[in-house]
Amino acid sequence: MNITKILNNNVAVSRNAQGKEVVVMGRGLAFKSRIGDLIDPSKVEKTFTLSEPGASAKFLEIASSIPLQHMLMAERIIGHAKLHLGKKLSDSIYVTLPDHISGSITRQQEGIVLSNPLKWDIRRFYPDEFEIGCKAVAVIEEETGIHFDDDEAAFIALHFVNAEMEDDTQSVGGAYQVTCIMQEVCAIVHDTFQIDFDESSLSYYRFITHLKFFAQRVLSGTHYDDDEQEMLEVIRLKYPAAYACTERIGEMVEKQYHFAMTSDEKLYLTAHIARIQPAREK
Known part of the structure; x- marks a missing residue:
C-alpha cells in the first residue's frame, strides 16, 4: 500500500486492494515519509476501515490528534466488547471511545476526577455494558498504570450503549x-x-x-x-x-x-x- 495522506508520524491514510480508504497505524510508520511512499508492512500495528462516511472523517481527526497508545487501547477494548456483547456497534464508537479515553487519562494525570451521578443506574440498566466498562479501566491501568474507579467504567459503558442505538446520530x-x-x-x-x-x-x-x-x-x-x-x-x-x-x-x-x-x-x-x-x- 502507498501513503495517500500523512496524519502524523504514527498514522497515515492509504487504499487497500479493493480501493477502499484505510487508516494504518504503527509507531514511526510515517516518519520521514512522503505521499506516494510504500508503507512498510512490518511497522503496521492496526488497519482501520470505516463504512460510515461521517465517522470516517471524524476518525481521521481523532487519530491525528491523540497518542497512538490511546487509539490502540480503545481498539482493544472495542474488540473485547464486540466479542462479549454480541451486538452490532456503530462505527462512531471508534471516534467517541478513543477521544473519551484520551481525555479521561489527561484529566486523571492533572488530578481532575469526575464523579458519575448515574453510576448505579447505568450498572443496573446496562449490566453487560458496565462489565465492558470495568474491563476497559482494567486495560487502561494495565497499559498506563493509571487507576480509574467505577465512575469511569460507567462513563465508558454509556459509549457502548450509544453505539448500540439504532439512531447513530445521537450523542x-x-x-x-x-x-x-x-x-x-x-x-x-x-x-x-x-x-x-x-x-x-x-x-x-x-x-x-x-x-x-x-x-x-x-x-x-x-x-x-x-x-x-x-x-x-x-x-x-x-x-x-x-x-x-x-x-x-x-x-x-x-x-x-x-x-x-x-x-x-x-x-x-x-x-x-x-x-x-x-x-x-x-
Whole structure:
C-alpha cells in the first residue's frame, strides 16, 4: 500500500486492494515519509476501515490528534466488547471511545476526577455494558498504570450503549438522557408500590428493555400509533394501580420532556408495570 495522506508520524491514510480508504497505524510508520511512499508492512500495528462516511472523517481527526497508545487501547477494548456483547456497534464508537479515553487519562494525570451521578443506574440498566466498562479501566491501568474507579467504567459503558442505538446520530449525551428518563420512571414505580425490583427476574428484564426504547422515543418525539383506546380501557380496569402509575409517568414526561403518551404507549407500559408490581396491589 502507498501513503495517500500523512496524519502524523504514527498514522497515515492509504487504499487497500479493493480501493477502499484505510487508516494504518504503527509507531514511526510515517516518519520521514512522503505521499506516494510504500508503507512498510512490518511497522503496521492496526488497519482501520470505516463504512460510515461521517465517522470516517471524524476518525481521521481523532487519530491525528491523540497518542497512538490511546487509539490502540480503545481498539482493544472495542474488540473485547464486540466479542462479549454480541451486538452490532456503530462505527462512531471508534471516534467517541478513543477521544473519551484520551481525555479521561489527561484529566486523571492533572488530578481532575469526575464523579458519575448515574453510576448505579447505568450498572443496573446496562449490566453487560458496565462489565465492558470495568474491563476497559482494567486495560487502561494495565497499559498506563493509571487507576480509574467505577465512575469511569460507567462513563465508558454509556459509549457502548450509544453505539448500540439504532439512531447513530445521537450523542453520548443522548444515552445519558435515556438513562435519566429510565431512572425517573423507575423512581415513580418504586414510590408508587414501595418495592425493591427483582433485577434477576424476566419481568424486570422485559420492563427495562421496554423503558430503554420508551426513553429513546421520548427524546426523539416519536410515538406509537393511537389506536388501542378500547384495549387500554380493559387494561385500566384489570390493573388500576399499574394504570395509575402509568398516568403519573405520563404527567412527568409531558411536563419535563413535552411528550404526550398515546393510548398504545400507555397500554404497553401499564402491561409491563403490572408484571413487576406486588400481587397484593393488583
